[in-house]
Amino acid sequence: MARGRSPGYDDQRELILRHAAELFARRGYPATSMNEVAEACGLSKxxxxxxxxxxYNLLVHIADGHVSRLQALVEEVEGQQLEPEARLRELIQRFVQEYAEAQHAHRVLTEDVRFLQPEDSERILGKERAVVAVFAQALAQMRPDTDAAGLTKALTMLLFGMINWMFTWLKPDGELDYETMAPIVADLFLGGVPAVRMPAARAKKAPRR
Incomplete structure (x- = not known):
């Protein structure tokens, strides 16, 4: 009879994936060893x-898991049946906020996808393309002229350029955070700089000791 999984099996897997994603994001996938992952998790090899x-199995699970969560967010927003602009705003805000909790996994997806084998790469990138298509569809419905001019895809990729690389400059201990920036990204994309609304005044964070 096959042994059943322990009650904490799935939680332990998620913990391992989080530690591995952080190591891959900081050191790079090729430079990280399984010994280092085990040590970071407090486990034996x-x-x-x-x-x-x-x-490699860790890499696939990190990348696939991250993009699958993004797909789930898209499905949730689509289920709200919002008008095109409201839908696009909601998508932007949900994605920016998701990246705040998944910075390492997102960095692995953007930088280490090149190490995936063709079959895995095609599956994961296919999910990414499906996510991008939902953004593009909302934009095309809001501004049909962009579709007619062949600009919908370009504008959508410019939007993802803003979202995808925030982790390179938005620091966890800085004065701005992802929650504050989410509506600003939407304002900037949908209306340009004149449309950006200033966030409410916030108490300054205490200096780090």
């Missing part, structure tokens, strides 16, 4: 292999 068969 044999125990780590009980959850994931190798480093």
């Amino acid at each position: 044999p125990t780590l292999y009980h959850y994931f068969r190798d480093k």
Whole structure:
């Protein structure tokens, strides 16, 4: 009889994926070893292999898991049946806020996808394309002239350029955070700089010791 999984099996897998994503994001996928992942998780290497068969398996789960969560966000927003502009604003805000909690996984997806084998790469990139298509559809419905001019895809990719690389300059301990920036990204994209609304005054964070 096959042994059942322990009650905390899925939680342990998620913990391993979070630590591996952080290591991959900081050191790069090629430079990170399974020994380092095991050490970061406080596990022995044999125990780590009980959850994931190798480093590549970790990479696939991190990238696929992240883009699958983005797909789920899209489905949630689509289920609200909002008008095109409201839908696009909601998509932007939800994605920016999601990236705040998944910065390492997002960095792995954007920078280490080139290490995926063709079959995995095509599946994961296919999910990405489906996500982008929903943004493009909302934009085309809001501004049909962009579609007629062949600009919808370009504008959509400019939007993702703003969202995807925020982690390179928006620091966790800075004066701005993802929650504050989410509506600003929407304002900037949908109306340009004159449309950006200033966030409400916020108390300054205490200096770090």
